Amino acid sequence: QQLGKLVGVGKKTISNWERNITEPNAYNIMALARELRISTDKLLCFKDRRDQLEKDWQNAFREYGDDPRRTLPISISALEEYPYDKTFLFRAAHDEEQLSNLETDNETKSQHLHRAMNYAQRLLSINSESETAKQMIVRLYSKLGQDDMAIEQAYKCKDIDLALKF
Numbered sequence: 001q002q003l004g005k006l007v008g009v010g011k012k013t014i015s016n017w018e019r020n021i022t023e024p025n026a027y028n029i030m031a032l033a034r035e036l037r038i039s040t041d042k043l044l045c046f047k048d049r050r051d052q053l054e055k056d057w058q059n060a061f062r063e064y065g066d067d068p069r070r071t072l073p074i075s076i077s078a079l080e081e082y083p084y085d086k087t088f089l090f091r092a093a094h095d096e097e098q099l100s101n102l103e104t105d106n107e108t109k110s111q112h113l114h115r116a117m118n119y120a121q122r123l124l125s126i127n128s129e130s131e132t133a134k135q136m137i138v139r140l141y142s143k144l145g146q147d148d149m150a151i152e153q154a155y156k157c158k159d160i161d162l163a164l165k166f
Contacts, residue, residue, distance in 0.1 A: 068095035
């Protein structure tokens with residue numbers, strides 16, 4: 001009841017939130033966070049969940065090394081919840097590229113490379129200065145046999161010579 005007064009809602013509204021009948025709107029979430037003196041991420045458990053996904057990925061990497069079959073599912077799961085997370089976008093692109101290297105079937109290899117390209121392009125779209133993403137895109141175009149596109153993308157890199165090594 002006291003919390004309801006502080007954020008400007010009635011006790012029935014608070015009760016509905018507590019019983020998962022309704023959810024607070026954005027204004028209420030900001031007011032709750034302010035009154036509780038915590039961030040909205042903390043209130044919504046976003047940071048805690050992101051941290052847990054990071055720990056899961058680190059544990060899989062520590063246990064299995066650079067095995068994309070173990071780390072990619074965690075990255076994909078993280079991207080379902082955090083679609084603009086630069087770290088998990090890079091990891092997913094890297095893992096898909098690594099899986100393509102393990103494949104002997106050309107169709108499956110191509111599918112992995114296309115998914116890697118999708119992740120790398122998403123990464124570049126939210127971080128247009130990422131040289132790592134630019135170089136990865138050059139390398140992926142090259143692996144896909146699209147050398148003209150690889151060269152075109154290489155000219156967008158600061159270190160063209162490094163990009164063209166692929």
